[in-house]
Amino acid sequence: MSSSRLPSTIAAPVEHTLEIKRSVFLTHLAPVSGMDEADEVIAAIRKLRWDARHHCTALVVGTHADRQRSNDDGEPAGTAGVPMLEVLRRREVTDIVAVVSRWFGGVLLGAGGLVRAYGTAVASALDEAEIVGRALRTQVTMEVPHADAGRVLAFLHQWVGAHDAVLDSPAYGQAATLALWVAEDDVATLGADLAAHTGGSIAARAGEIRVVDLPSR
Structure with missing residues (x-):
């Protein structure tokens, strides 16, 4: 068929928990219809998990994944939102928001450790999602x-x-x-x-x- 597939999305919200050196990374992925709905999901997770130190985010919306945004939420610049967003890009998904809430375990992971942790957190959650x-x-x-x-x-x-x-x-x-x-x-x-x-x-x-x-x- 000549009509190529567009970026995929997910059928329903999914959550995944990752623990590294006593730090807990809880990923929430949700399908969204646009930026406003993504912001509502982020706000709801912040309220629900108010005791987490960070709520790092990445989102991709639009038929052709043409609107993208990420936020490190207090983690060192480029160590959280960017690797999360890179996973969404690499997996070719859209109309999706990822929120990774982190509870600090007392052990510093370093910049490289954070990049790996946040990227792995989103990738592992996507592995459990139903792709549409x-x-x-x-x-x-x-x-x-x-x-x-x-x-x-x-x-x-x-x-x-x-x-x-x-x-x-x-x-x-x-x-x-x-x-x-x-x-x-x-x-x-x-x-x-x-x-x-x-x-x-x-x-x-x-x-x-x-x-x-x-x-x-």
Whole structure:
């Protein structure tokens, strides 16, 4: 398929605890829709974990991961937020905020130790998150008589699994309206496969193009 995938996101918040030389690093990752929501998550974590010495943050938002920000929150410059942000960049994720709350254990880790600790904290949390892929897809809709809807819907369920497409919930009116989101290169293939399956009785119409979340396979 020619339509390349965009940066991914995560399906739900996740937390991970890392302990190094008695210092505790508790990472909170959350999917967000923009900067404002990311700031709300950060504020909530600060309030919840008020007794932590630091709440270092990194966030990436936007369809193309075009807005990024990090904060060391009192740790030596460049030892916390930057390595956290670098992990998010390297993993190619977006619409995500990472907050690492640190409780100091009494042993200084040094600049290199902090960089490794904060980077590892975010990477380990991402390892536990459910990653949601994204891609540009074209909406294809079809009107199907109610008597044929079950048969056509079963065909579409099989088709999307083989073509990295996404099926919408059916809408029922005078006829059943079935819709799915298909890679641009697969629109013609869907039309041909649908015609073969229905004897040409069902017409598929291509519509808008937008970014969609891709289900895990």
